[in-house]
Amino acid sequence: xxxxxxxxxxxxxxxxxxxxxxxxxxxxxxxxxxxxxxxxxxxxxxxxxxxxxxxxxxxxxxxxxxxxxxxxxxxxxxxxxxxx
Amino acid sequence: xxxxxxxxxxxxxxxxxxxxxxxxxxxxxxxxxxxxxxxxxxxxxxxxxxxxxxxxxxxxxxxxxxxxxxxxxxxxxxxxxxxxxxxxxxxxxxxxxxxxxxxxxxxxxxxxxxxxxxxxxxxxxxxxxxxxxxxxx
Numbered sequence: 001x002x003x004x005x006x007x008x009x010x011x012x013x014x015x016x017x018x019x020x021x022x023x024x025x026x027x028x029x030x031x032x033x034x035x036x037x038x039x040x041x042x043x044x045x046x047x048x049x050x051x052x053x054x055x056x057x058x059x060x061x062x063x064x065x066x067x068x069x070x071x072x073x074x075x076x077x078x079x080x081x082x083x084x
Numbered sequence: 085x086x087x088x089x090x091x092x093x094x095x096x097x098x099x100x101x102x103x104x105x106x107x108x109x110x111x112x113x114x115x116x117x118x119x120x121x122x123x124x125x126x127x128x129x130x131x132x133x134x135x136x137x138x139x140x141x142x143x144x145x146x147x148x149x150x151x152x153x154x155x156x157x158x159x160x161x162x163x164x165x166x167x168x169x170x171x172x173x174x175x176x177x178x179x180x181x182x183x184x185x186x187x188x189x190x191x192x193x194x195x196x197x198x199x200x201x202x203x204x205x206x207x208x209x210x211x212x213x214x215x216x217x218x219x220x221x
Contacts (some may be wrong), residue, residue: 009132010205010215049217054202057137073134075202078215 001026001068005029005037007060011051014043016027031062033072049077085159086142088135091129098159098177107156107179111186113194117167117172124209126176131164131173134202149178153185160193162203173205203212 004021012018022053024033038045052075053060059075066072085101102110117129132140154220156179163173176193180186197203206215 006134008134008202009206012132054134054137057134057140059200073202075134075135076204076215078198078200078202078204 001028001066004071005033005034005068005071006071006073008073011043011047011074011076014047015041026068028068029062030060030064030066030072033066034062037074044065044074047076085145085161086139087161088133088138089161090165091163091174093161093172095172095175095177098161098175098203100180101159102157102177104156105183106170106181108181109183109186110177110179111183111190113174113190113195114172117169117173118173121168121209124207124212126169127208127210128169129167129173130208131162131167132204132206133162133164134136135164138179138201138203141201142197144161146201147192148196149189149193153180153189155180155185155189157195158193160191161196162197162201164203 002021002023004019006019007015007017054073054075055064055070087106095114099110099112100136119126142160149155149158158179167173176190178186178189180189180191199218202214
């Protein structure tokens with residue numbers, strides 16, 4: 001099945017991509033996709049802070065099952081600015 | 085009103101938007117780009133966003149605020165692209181019957197945006213650049 005993946009900020013610079021579409025096996029979970037992306041993109045494997053993920057614009061956990069047409073985004077830490 | 089814009093944020097526009105006959109207060113917040121960060125002189129900032137999700141999160145924050153503080157109208161506008169020092173990156177306006185809720189709601193709004201909205205900023209200074217993350221100073 002086909003899913004769309006979006007990259008932002010430091011990850012967009014690191015992968016040199018803002019959006020890709022790839023085919024993954026039916027029943028894949030988010031974790032499976034992440035493992036595959038880490039193999040394909042050094043920038044993701046070596047990213048020095050944690051990455052959050054969203055599926056169809058909702059924050060998602062690694063064990064969630066993906067569906068055809070899902071839009072996944074890799075979300076580097078958001079800009080908190082200075083401490084309050 | 086929840087939007088991501090590329091042009092200068094208009095405070096008058098958002099203040100006007102939240103006007104309401106039941107409002108005793110309109111509280112506003114503007115996030116502005118600073119020149120100094122970690123003893124480096126910032127040349128400019130580049131803001132990036134996942135716009136559809138950022139707007140969605142702003143709406144959720146607006147709903148949280150309406151539940152907690154009896155807010156009447158809310159406007160949150162965040163700018164993306166390249167900003168010079170002194171420019172406004174985010175504008176918030178909230179109308180409430182009384183001022184106590186207005187101040188509280190406004191603080192909550194900006195704190196929440198920085199927690200959950202997929203918006204990032206890159207600082208560029210002489211000799212370097214860095215995507216800021218919330219945990220850094």
